[in-house]
Amino acid sequence: MHQSIEDELQRENLAAEQRMVHRIQRIMIECHKEKIEAVAKARDEERQLAQEAILAQKRKVMDEFINAGMTVVKDERKSVSKLVKEKEHEMNIYYCMAQRQKQEEVQEVLQEAEKAHQATLGNVMNKLVNTQDELVSVAQQLGIMTNWKDFLEEELQETRMAFQKYINFTFPKLAPGQADFILPERKKTPSNLIIPRETTRK
Incomplete structure (x- = not known):
């Protein structure tokens, strides 16, 4: 009987130990599960924090880049x-130089002209x-020739009048026209010696 009691106690102890082992196993499984969940949650939080930090850093870098870009712009x-x-200043200088050179060239051309x-x-x-001198010389020569012509004309007229008086005195009884062979009528001026009026007007 004593042996059976010990066996019963052993069985109960074994059963209790097994229940304890199962309970410990469940607790360990639950702890492991909670640990895994906690680790996963922590990793998610760390990942989220890291992403937020990365985004914040990106925004900071972008802001700095934009500010730097604005400064550069x-x-x-x-x-x-x-x-x-x-x-503009350089072009104004070139324009003034070109304008001055153009004015100098124009002035030079005007001076040459x-x-x-x-x-x-x-x-x-x-x-x-020279033409005026020639005209004066020709006019003087024409004046001299005109004076000579007038002088000769007057002398010829006087000579004819004197000769006519001599004929009248010597041959008083001659009829008109009978002494023409002695003193013929004056010849008309040749046409090539007459200066046309249109030519004299020109």
Whole structure:
């Protein structure tokens, strides 16, 4: 009987130990499960925090980049504006130089044209003076010839009148026309010696 009691106690102890082992196993499984869930949750939280940190860092970097870009753009605008002003100043200098050179070229051309004009005018004036001298000389010669013509005409007229008086005195009884062989009528002036009126007007 004592042996049976011990066996019963052993069985109960074994059963209790088995229940304890099962309970410990369940607790260990639950702990492991909770540990896995806690680790997964912690990893999720860490991942989320890491993502938020990365996003925050990205935003910070982007803000810094944008600010730096704005600064660069402002600097570039200032540089471009300065460059444009420098180019405008340089173009103004080139324009003034080109304008001055153009004025000098125009002035040189005008001076050359004035020299040519003065030379041509001098030649024309010399020709006019020479022509005027020739005209004066011709006019003087014409005046002398006209004086000679008038003188000869007057002398011829006086000679004819004197000869007519001599005929009248010597042959008083001659009828008109009988003494024409002695003193014929004057010849008419040849046409080639008559200056047309239109020519004299010109």
